[in-house]
Amino acid sequence: MSITSHDQPPRDRSPVRQAMERGKLVVGTFVFEFATPGIGRLASGAGAEFVIYDAEHTGWSYETLRTLVATTHGAEPYVRVPETGRSAISRALDIGARGIMVPMVESTEQAEAIVSWAKYPPDGVRGAAFGMAHDGYVRSDNIAYMRWANTEPLILTQIETTRGLAAVDAIAAVAGVDVLWVGHYDLTNSMGIPGQFDHPDYRAALDQVAAAANSHGKYAGFMAGSPAEAHMLVERGFSLIAYGGDLWVYQDALRAGIVEVHGRGRATR
Template sequence: MSGPSLREMSGSTEPKFGHFIVEFATPGIGHILKNAGCDFVLFDCEHSGFGFETVKAAIRYFEAARLPTIVRVPSREYQHIARALDMGAEGIMLPMVSTPEEARFIVDSVKYVPKGNRGVALGIAHDAYKGGEVLAKLAAQNERSAVFAQIETKEGVANADAIAGTDGIDCLWVGHFDLSCSLGEPGQFQSKTFLDAIETVAQACRKHGKRLGRLVPDVATGVEYRGKGFDFLCYSGDVWTYQAALKAGIDGLRAGCAEATKGGK
């Protein structure tokens, strides 16, 4: 990796910009995102329908472009966490993390001994199929792996301080839609309840020196949340970006051609 790793990014409060992939797991996607200026990619397996065979291939595409990859796994189950890591994911994002006990289980599943109890498999995708001294490889993987815990529930907000204080958690990532639903105000992102919850999570991250992230649908929201202390900012997703650009072009063509036709009469 020629640029900073996710763990290195997690040591800095400088903004990091990425993109959300839910549809286009094509061979060129890594280079497309890298050349668009992305610092990282968030690859979704919770809502996309991607299976682990696709994850394994997509991570190679991102590695080829030297673009650090966060894989959002479908659940907090050990099998999902460990398999994504074995396939080479640098970062793991877990949905609906609501208690410090859940956070500790996640770290235990991500890290090898002595920091956790992840099952050992060496000389495979995550270490580029290389040999080497076992303890050194375990330590290197522990240093490499980054953990992004999604705060998406009212309980998660209440426990944000304890979750952020869990050793091995690198970033709290606000799942804004699910959080607004859990707070009883679906989609009300400017409500006092929602904004108070955001500040509670931000304070927890500041206190424990952890990073703070979220998906932002547009530039204005990203700038707004940078002001709230967010530093991992994932700009929109592949489907919505492509669709918006295509719609703008088609709408422009339709309007322009209609005007040209009218003028030619």
């Protein structure tokens, strides 16, 4: 496509990437359940700097994801794709995601393929189509846009198996990988210690991931279920934290409120 105009597609620097480059902690959240056009803005209004929309466990279609990404303002919208595959990755980026998360990354070869599918030539083999959702429907300097798209959107690779953990240093060394993200339940399942998050082997695995990220100038990420867990992770060198997910945050807040209402009600009788 060679048609151009004086309009310019979005080519701002990623606020999340800039914050991490400055050594700052970045906090966002996951969305699994509430596929409402307001959820991204609600998260942003609460202080989330990024929102990860999950396509691995939800069954959401790309049409649903497209609406969620398009209506997220103030926070960067990312998509966790359901698999390692060219179509899954390119479609997530083409609907406008500013980052992709890929589950079960276990090798250098897999990480290199993910990067290749996420980036345009000469850095990768992402298919080219412009003036669409990912570039704000703007017809402009497509070459300049591809340069931006090859440097700003984040690539998050999940370390959640013993094979991935064994290869974590090599995965971190792959150019284009930005974040090593621990999938804690899957990792403990793979390690034979399901759900034992106080186990010394699991804690050592966290340190191994953080060390690999640090040694290669990358970042370590995690979905924390509580502020206490988040603080533990930050102390271990994690700098990208998703605080909970929509359904659990809602349920926990509702439960706490209902318990308090019942408690005060009994106290006044």
